[in-house]
Amino acid sequence: MEQLYLLWQSSGLSQMEPGQAFMILVGMVLLYLAINKNFEPLLLVPIGFGGILANIPGAGLAYSALENAVLAADPEVLKDISYSVQITSWESLKDLLHGIHQSSPGLQAAATAAAVEAGYSNGMLYNFYSVSIATGIAPLVIFMGVGAMTDFGPLLANPKTLFLGAAAQFGIFATVLGAVGLTAMGLMNFSIQDAAAIGIIGGADGPTAIYVASMLSPDLLGAIAVAAYSYMALVPMIQPPIMRLLTTENERKIKMVQLRTVSRVEKIIFPLMLLILVGMLLPDAAPLLGMFCFGNLMKECGVVDRLSDTTQNSLINITTIFLGLSVGSKLVADKFLDTNTLGILALGVVAFAIGTACGVIMAKLMNLMSKNKINPLIGSAGVSAVPMAARVSNRVGLKADPNNFLLMHAMGPNVAGVIGSAVAAGVMISLVG
Amino acid sequence: MEQLYLLWQSSGLSQMEPGQAFMILVGMVLLYLAINKNFEPLLLVPIGFGGILANIPGAGLAYSALENAVLAADPEVLKDISYSVQITSWESLKDLLHGIHQSSPGLQAAATAAAVEAGYSNGMLYNFYSVSIATGIAPLVIFMGVGAMTDFGPLLANPKTLFLGAAAQFGIFATVLGAVGLTAMGLMNFSIQDAAAIGIIGGADGPTAIYVASMLSPDLLGAIAVAAYSYMALVPMIQPPIMRLLTTENERKIKMVQLRTVSRVEKIIFPLMLLILVGMLLPDAAPLLGMFCFGNLMKECGVVDRLSDTTQNSLINITTIFLGLSVGSKLVADKFLDTNTLGILALGVVAFAIGTACGVIMAKLMNLMSKNKINPLIGSAGVSAVPMAARVSNRVGLKADPNNFLLMHAMGPNVAGVIGSAVAAGVMISLVG
Amino acid sequence: MEQLYLLWQSSGLSQMEPGQAFMILVGMVLLYLAINKNFEPLLLVPIGFGGILANIPGAGLAYSALENAVLAADPEVLKDISYSVQITSWESLKDLLHGIHQSSPGLQAAATAAAVEAGYSNGMLYNFYSVSIATGIAPLVIFMGVGAMTDFGPLLANPKTLFLGAAAQFGIFATVLGAVGLTAMGLMNFSIQDAAAIGIIGGADGPTAIYVASMLSPDLLGAIAVAAYSYMALVPMIQPPIMRLLTTENERKIKMVQLRTVSRVEKIIFPLMLLILVGMLLPDAAPLLGMFCFGNLMKECGVVDRLSDTTQNSLINITTIFLGLSVGSKLVADKFLDTNTLGILALGVVAFAIGTACGVIMAKLMNLMSKNKINPLIGSAGVSAVPMAARVSNRVGLKADPNNFLLMHAMGPNVAGVIGSAVAAGVMISLVG
Amino acid sequence: MLESEIVTQGVSLMQFGMGTVFLFLALLVLMTKLMSLLVARFEPKPAELSSSAVVSTGTPLAGQPVEDPEVLAVIAAAIQAHRNR
Amino acid sequence: MLESEIVTQGVSLMQFGMGTVFLFLALLVLMTKLMSLLVARFEPKPAELSSSAVVSTGTPLAGQPVEDPEVLAVIAAAIQAHRNR
Amino acid sequence: MLESEIVTQGVSLMQFGMGTVFLFLALLVLMTKLMSLLVARFEPKPAELSSSAVVSTGTPLAGQPVEDPEVLAVIAAAIQAHRNR
Ligand code: NA
């Protein structure tokens, strides 16, 4: 009987905290949405699963060796660690951890050495996060793969749709304002870095959001990534009412001029031109847009198809698996369960809505000044969420006129939105990073 | 002539020790078995080749910068290093190395810095090992791939075959007893950690064995991995005599009830249920079984086929190459050539034999209590060694009755054995890790 | 307006130095040659693109955190850093950086910590370089892939063609002499390490050149890699005039004996034999030739086709992408723009020419001593540049006699050249590394 | 002393280990049976459901950037072949 | 005080950010149009050129070990088999 | 002085380097010939052996989780198509 009691003591069930149980449920819900409702499954399956793993009580998979040592609360080890970081008293383990994270890198290294010597080690997901996200590599590689899958043809055929992609980024900055507003009102507690990272949800672009969040506000990364991917999956529900509200039946029936064919030379020059422009104007966006352009150049140049194929397949798949699990590590209860998370979720949907509205309104404004009319429904595709948002434009357009195919027209603002949010990311990293 | 003499001096041939020559032969034998006898070639080709590389005299491919510096025996450098670790005298270089490995991490870091400054660097295989095995990542990724290749259908159709997978794990623990027994008798010199790592050979599961050995007994990893993969290849020779000895002709002819079809929903829920159970009861098995369940979920959920395909192909292949070469680095003569290795090889085959016997006996016991008879030949598949052991069950069954196909029935205990040995691994890491 | 002025100030355009603009142009030229002239596009597309990224003003993608901190020239941070490395005065930032690189590893680590604490981080390309090239892993993995794509059949059928591969390596060592000669004359300023790394361009083998340059002369790596790949692409222009100059019409018409078929056993044993020979005679070439032989063994043994396929496809492709971008990081203006680079480019073409000539002359010498005549045109294939040089031999031969197909005969010296330059690399690492 | 200690450790590792393995797998048997029962009850026609589920996820998956053109080409060829039968 | 400061920061981030995004994309529109014009002028028959360019790079690419032949063979076999059914 | 020293180093590097390269490859020629002789002697019918060796490893390879079924299906379809032609 005593053996069984010991077994029970060391089991996860006895150590489980309510927050962990709740987060395991959240992970299950994400998996349900991904598998049964097809919510961005490529990301939400690994994120949901990673979230469950991160909250297994006693396993410490999402924690560093130092965090695991502190949370294990062995008095001898705590003494060594607190001595290393020169903290003499603390109210709770969480308080001690907070103190440790505030101390200088040198002291933290000493404390980590003490933890390792006591036999504690980094959790698996913590290692995944350190390698794939903390270095920035995983989102950049995925962005390269996205570049290698992107066709700039529709954009090149109708460059002014870039303005739609610009307008839709207003969702990002309006959300930043919202976040600082909530903080000013005392409802939430976001720094300007947090606000910028939350705003990027409105960019509707997964790797950009994760990249920015990892640089500006790593603690909020889990909530931001989950919000970004969830709302991207919800685009077919969020956008149509807004699109209908802001357009008349006649506007929705506008037929656009057939797109011209774009030559291979233009497609090769475009990513290089974009790269140079980024390099000259906004160096902080260079990693993101550089890798994006590199992927696109590999696809378009036609002489490195081997590399382009691998970038679009095994490389992006491998990276997605580890990126997803790493994001899941930020769904650990004590980082995720916070009123701030609710604020992020609420702000995220506002960001999508405002971005959609601004894209549509911009299209209407452009129609006032140009004789080649744009169907304002393609404005909403400017939020990115490639290719979902472009399909939504097409579907809403077909309801107004069953013979009006907007898909290719909407791909222009759709990829413009990717560029736009990467530019916005560069601005924010440059200003508050 | 003097030039030629110098050339000879600096060559590997003049520096070769007998142990290295012997280990190169061992590597060649492993390659021969892998290529000509088809002994688990996917692992034994890289392991054998890595073993040869590790024993090239003068190249130091399996050593760290510090070890390479000490073994080079330049008096100036030795002075610096021994000063760093505060060792003033030593009998042999091996003695000095032993002293260095005993000193505190801080002192070792200082000694490493001295070695690097003197121009020594980590060997290639040492780097591979550090990244792929010391972090635990490679066995975990391979386990994810194995999960993505596993079909739990037969197990779900007949869940009680899980007990066969449980019984066969007795081979693991009997071997632990054997190892401590040999030590108690003074024949060998194993710690309890070593004994646990040796026992896991009986789990007949490569990545589990490597994972456990890397955590509990890294120095024995080479011998343990070689034993595990070799005996898995020898399963068609080890198991049949034991199976025939323990069963009657009539038992071998038992026809089992046709397996019911299993729904997709069950297959999706099973890995999640298993994950939760592991999380609640045995957090130390969570990395292994978590990755296994993740791979399986990716396969079964049907919405991330891109990721599942990459997991089963390029990702597992890349990881296998580096895992194999890294295991080979532990075949370096001064770590592998030891009477302990002989003990490990002897204990390993005993572990397989006992596991096989226990699986068969368990099946017979279950037949005493149930009216749905189990053919005891499928009990031996409980050792895992997927899918070899299940095929052996089938083959032995066909000899008794040419119309009795046991393969699908044996797949249940076969994958149950994988779960069983991962659970056993968790227990051992939890108790002696 | 003030906002706009600030925007301009922080932009790359205002920070651009002439050298960076020039190097961006160089990157564009490399891309043009790769895409439009098919100059080794698999490498030169990533290298060219990486070169552009590395020279984006203000982005610092090719610099370490410490270099970025120094180049940002914030007085407070400079004070901290210079204090860490105990440098009290400096003439220019470049001078300070030079001083930092001269100081001991411990002081540099302290300075890096100061830079990181001030918010600076490693550039993306710097990280790629650290992981892929500084560790040696990327060239080794590519060499493994090359091994898995190499067929030693023609070499095994006619082993004496190995001598052609040996003779062509004279291009390497003649270039070393040239580099030290230029230095002795005061025209250039190369160390013996630099000279050795430059010589290896004559090996006409990309991964070998990058591997050697990363170990002996990392600062020249960019120029060496660009020269090696460019001249490999120019082989069809460099070689034919030399080949025609050194051979008579009759020699070019020599028909060679049909190659015998080579058994599978020979093809399996050959890489192992080569490995043992390297291990015994030249341990410093063991990493390069070891990985090469491993790749070849995986291909020939026939039992690990999964691994061989992955090695030849996704693994080599992924590695090529990051290797290329990393090489591009060495095209940063302040490392690349140097009179030394001009010297390297000039020496490189001489290396190719001498190698070609020696291969042809060796073939003629061998014909004096043997009755089985060799067509001297296959001698030029001994420089490696697989399979370009062998095709050139074939093409020149066809011009002399439209029915004389030399391709398979030339593959022997062609792969022999790969072995030869790896051996030369080992010698140079061993003697001056 | 020391020898007997390691034997004690080994025996206790065996007891505890085999105990956990059996307990764990027994629990898994129970839960698996329970799960299969529940699935069978709440999903009246499992076979049909599983196929319909595959179909329902099929459409969105087509949106994934898999090698669509090739797949489409194959499908097109197949359809064409079918018509010409 | 502090609250109003963060609001100020947010507002300035919005102004500066949206300004840069618009400026950047406007420049991109200009440059893209210019580029397309130049390409159209200096490459008289873009459609033809693009196809010929593909052909010209086709030959060297054939040397790459992509699985084209296999894919083609599979499709061919599948269609053939289907027709003959 | 310094200049002549580096020249000396270069010359010695050349001598030593070319020497090693030739020696190494000469040894390799010898060993390769020897190996081929031995293989030819101990494996009387190399062509046959090589094919039989391929067959003998063929069966166990089927145990590898490669996409065998697909490959088999392709081959089957191809053969079928061939027969029906
Ligand atoms: Na966007």
Ligand code: NA
């Ligand atoms: Na097992």
Ligand code: NA
């Ligand atoms: Na060469």
